[in-house]
Amino acid sequence: MAAKFKAACIQLTAAPGVEASLEKSLRLTREAAAAGADLIALPEFFCGLATQGSRIVPAALPEEKHPALAAFASLARELRLWVLLGSLGVVRPDSRIANRSFVVDPEGRVTARYDKIHLFDVDLGEGKNYRESETIAPGAAAVVAKTPWGGLGLSVCYDLRFPHLYRALSQAGAAMLAVPAAFTRLTGEAHWHVLVRARAVENGAFVIAPCQTGVLSGGGECFGHSLIVDPWGRVLADGGEAEGVVLAEIDPPAAALARSRIPSLSHDRAFTVDPPRIALHARRA
Numbered sequence: 001m002a003a004k005f006k007a008a009c010i011q012l013t014a015a016p017g018v019e020a021s022l023e024k025s026l027r028l029t030r031e032a033a034a035a036g037a038d039l040i041a042l043p044e045f046f047c048g049l050a051t052q053g054s055r056i057v058p059a060a061l062p063e064e065k066h067p068a069l070a071a072f073a074s075l076a077r078e079l080r081l082w083v084l085l086g087s088l089g090v091v092r093p094d095s096r097i098a099n100r101s102f103v104v105d106p107e108g109r110v111t112a113r114y115d116k117i118h119l120f121d122v123d124l125g126e127g128k129n130y131r132e133s134e135t136i137a138p139g140a141a142a143v144v145a146k147t148p149w150g151g152l153g154l155s156v157c158y159d160l161r162f163p164h165l166y167r168a169l170s171q172a173g174a175a176m177l178a179v180p181a182a183f184t185r186l187t188g189e190a191h192w193h194v195l196v197r198a199r200a201v202e203n204g205a206f207v208i209a210p211c212q213t214g215v216l217s218g219g220g221e222c223f224g225h226s227l228i229v230d231p232w233g234r235v236l237a238d239g240g241e242a243e244g245v246v247l248a249e250i251d252p253p254a255a256a257l258a259r260s261r262i263p264s265l266s267h268d269r270a271f272t273v274d275p276p277r278i279a280l281h282a283r284r285a
Contacts, residue, residue, distance in 0.1 A: 002149040002252040007206075008037035009226035009246050011239040013214035014182075016050040018059045022068055024243075026075060032245045033079045039147070039250075041084040043210040043226070044099070044157045044182040048089065051220035054129045056120065056136070058089030060097045066090065073108035080106045082147060086180025086210055087116065087156050096137035101154050101180065103145040111146065114154035115139025118162050124186055132158070142168055149252045150175035153205070157181040160195050160209075163202060170203035171265055175255035179209040182216075188223025193235070201233040203265065204258035206250055213241055231258035 010028045014021045025046050032040045047068045048059020063069065068088055076083050085102040092098050099116035117139045120132040142165060144151040153169030153176065160179050169177060177199060183192050192211070200207040206229065213224030226239035228248040236248035259265060 004249055004251045005038040005149055006036050006247050007208050007228055007250050008032035008035065008040045009208065009210035009228060009237070009239060010040065010042045010046070011210060011213050011224055011226045011246065012043070012046060012243045013216065013222070014046055014049040014212060016048060016057075016059065016217040018048045018061070018067060021047045021049075021059070022071060025068075026071060028243070028245055029072075029075060029083065030079070032247065033081055035245060035247055037081065037245075037247055039082045039084070039149070039208075041178060041180060041208050041210045042086040043212045044087045044180045045089060046086055046180075046212065049182060049212070049216055051216055051218035053218075054131045055134050056130060056132045056220075057218070058097065058099070058135070060089030060091050062091045063100070069102065069110070072104055073110075076104045076106055077108040082106060084152070084178055084180065084208075086178075092137065094137075097135055098139065099132075099136050099156055101156060101178070103147075103152065103154070112143055112152075112154065114143040114156070115141075116156035116159060117142070117165065118158045120158040124184070126186075128184070128186060130184075142172070144169055144172050144174045147176075149250065150255070153177045155179050157183060160199065163199065166199045166203050166205075167265070170205055174203075174205060175252060176206045176208060176250070177203065179207060180211075181209060182212040183223045185221040185223045188225065192223055192225060193227070196227050197229055197233045197235070200229040200231055204231045204262065205255055206230055211239070213239070213243060231255045
């Protein structure tokens, strides 16, 4: 049975370029390690992000040339801990950009990669429109990373609104779910806490959700409130709005206990959808 461990979320405001963002993220990761963290999670696009009108503009480099990978591989080896690089902008061979998560083990090896599947193309009103697909190519594969404490299901930000992804990850062996994000302030104030807690409750899983905070270059604003939530939906840690580190103790058997109490992951039933009947019921209501 996996032992208890400490998880940490790094909360920061990324600069547009890599150098300043990387220096800050390494410093905060060291702070988390000094506080006893065993698994440290960074937010989406932590190593460089800006907005240009509706465009989301990450700092992007080919994977083999990205300084964050080498820097965090070295830091993971030095500190003997696991790191989730929430996401980096990675230039693909076809010249498009992937929004890519990496899991790095204490040997400095990348043990899992995940490209964000669902892209943030929304019209929020008040002139707040975003078109992630203008700069980012979507991924197509769900990923469960192996850790000493159990499976870690990978996702990024807008994925949070697609519960079937997390159900698939949980049914594939994830007892923990990662949601690194740069959630906007507008949507975060309305939906962030309830969605993160819902994914935990629906799947009987721990959710580790580091989120950027503050105003980005170009005017986009992130919500902060990095969260660690247990399988019963209890908030174990909330980062508020300041840059910094939040930690919580994770007890892996709690996921199995929650799933034994409410075994909904094994209760799926096939069903059909009958649009005419749905429309008829809606009229009667």
